[in-house]
Amino acid sequence: MEKIIYDIWLKSLEKVNDSIKIQLLKTFGGSEAIYHASENALKAMQCINDDMIKYIMSQKDLNKANDIYKIIVEKEIKAIVYTDPLYPKLLKEIYDPPFMLYMRGNLTAEDESPIAIVGARKATAYGKWASYSIAQKLSEYSKTIVSGMAYGADTYAHKGALEGGGRTIAVLGCGVDICYPKANQHLMNKIIENGAVISEYEPGTPAFPYYFPARNRIISGLSNAIVVVEAGVHSGSLITAEYALEQGRDIYAVPGNIESIYSKGTNRLIKEGAIPLIDINGFLKELNIVKTKDIVKDQLGTVERKLLDIIYETQPVHMEILMNKLKMQSSEINALLTILEIKGFVKMAGKIVVAK
Secondary structure, three states: OOHHHHHHHHHOOOOOOHHHHHHHHHHHOOHHHHHHOOHHHHHOOOOOOHHHHHHHHOOOOOHHHHHHHHHHHHOOOEEEEOOOOOOOHHHHOOOOOOOEEEEEEOOOHHHOOOEEEEOOOOOOHHHHHHHHHHHHHHHHOOOOEEEOOOOOHHHHHHHHHHHOOOOEEEEOOOOOOOOOOHHHHHHHHHHHHOEEEEEOOOOOOOOOHHHHHHHHHHHHHOOOEEEEOOOOOOOHHHHHHHHHHHOOOEEEEOOOOOOOOOOHHHHHHHHOOOEEOOOHHHHHHHOOOOOHHHHHHOOOOHHHHHHHHHHHHHOOEEHHHHHHHHOOOHHHHHHHHHHHHHOOOEEEEOOEEEEO
């Protein structure tokens, strides 16, 4: 029998919280060993009482787990338990990490230190612009964006990341085989292609309102920092910020119009100590975020770097301007540009040069 079936079985034990499931997993070395454990072996665990032991012993039925396994195979859903190497490292650091994550798509090394962007579902035009722009800029710096795929700010955060050529992760308050809201089906497909859609809820689970506060701890737990774009005084985004505070994450808030109900939450966060995000370049510097190409750029020669800096500043630029500014011959400039083009820094169209 597949190992994952036992993991799904353990996940399905509703009267055993995730913290205890993780302790059992670490002690017994795997879910299958827990399934076959004797009552005496379970009694040796100080974290569970007699009633819980009786409950576990009474649940030795794998039918439900087998049914879920068939669904995840059919729908190409991954099930990742806490001890799996694929389980996000930052998420392990929080007080109450989920025992298991269901996932569509893939997590890569690029996703180890993402930034969460959250905000109001009824975001204003300003909120949508800010969410999109911040996500797009961060994606250009190879930062993965985490959000909740809800209407408004979340949707625009995912779109900004994707259209900036980056990766993004959506954390759902329902099963990963359900698109909520339905209007985001195309967006969901794009996220799966360029990141991941994850949930702690098994496939087929509807989007019940009381699931969303719990999923917010995963949004912040996955992330190195969180940006709240817009939030009312009772916004779910503030719940995410509270989790972020408990988890020791940096919290940034975008200041807004003091008369807007959708800025009252973010402005209050700033008053209570959140870092105001008033300049995207300053934000990047605070988090020590640099473009991957900037790291490679340090390995270029002095003249190559100088040439590239001129192109960045004045693009599109004609070769003759480069020759005049660097006091170099056409053949020398051509040779340098060829090197930069091979390394992926510039693109040439005749005698016109642009940075990539």
